[in-house]
Amino acid sequence: MPFEAKLDEDNRWVILSKIVPWEEFARLYYKNFKSNRGATTKDARLVLGVIIIKHIMKSDDRGVIEMIQENPYMQYFLGLESFTSEQVMTPSLLVSIRKRIDLDVFESLTDDLIRKGLKLKAGAKQEEADTVTKDDEDEDGDDHDDDPHPGNKGKLQMDATVCDADIKYPTDLDLLNEGRQKAEDLIDKLCLKPGVQDKPRTYRRAARKEFLNVSKMKRKPANVLRKAIRKQINYLKRDVRIINKMLDTIKDEPIPFERRQLKYFFVIQHLLEQQETMYKKKSHQVEDR
Secondary structure, eight states: OBOTTTSOTTSHHHHHHHHSOHHHHHHHHHHHBOGGGOOOOSOHHHHHHHHHHHHHHTOOHHHHHHHHHHOHHHHHHTTOSBOOSSOSSOHHHHHHHHHTBOHHHHHHHHHHHHHHHHHHHHHHTTTSOSSSOHHHHTSSTTOOOSSSSOOOOOSOGGGTTSOGGGSOOSOHHHHHHHHHHHHHHHHHHHHTSTTOOSOOOOOHHHHHHHHHHHHTOSSOOHHHHHHHHHHHHHHHHHHHHHHHHHHHHTTTSOOOOOHHHHHHHHHHHHHHHHHHHHHHHTOSOOTTO
């Protein structure tokens, strides 16, 4: 099954495949590969790609090979020209290769690439305005913000390995509110790091107040609910930008997120992308939801 015209360019693995400096990392890989045990028989991009996926997904050796075996987007990220149901390598070979890589270089490579992975969703959306669309803001008579500050679609569910199960799904508004709260927790975590800027203004009180005002309504008019969703999207988008900016200030250090926090950040960005898509299309359905 060739990949041509079958994969969504907005998928995170497709985007990441374009921003990873493969040639640069391949040179470092071959340079630091311990040569006293013979040469590697696997292509550098394939090996490094598997290690990147394993590190980002926090998976064990067998688990990451099985994920790749089932996921065409991950296989595209590895540089394969078509989907295959075969293992790209055995788990034991991955263990052997990893043992032969200089550990300091390995940590440097994987940490830098995780940072790229964390930012790829925001980077793909960087050119968009803070508000989702100006037309949507003005679609009803007085639908203006009181606060002036807030300013990869495959047919397979397999790509949603950073699953949305970590956040409840009662309604879109509830989902955005909980995603925003998780993002605020991550900002608080980053503020504890030495050298990070003072705690930025996140408008969390205003965001929570606006959420509660609407969520407590027994009947929510469509235009009121749509406006509330738009505002929560903008609050969450602002928080994601803040997190990425704070990560940039400590780019020479390991990412200070624990495994669960790292997963939350991936989920939050996936959530934001889905909610923006549904808002623009005036729909309540989206692929991989």
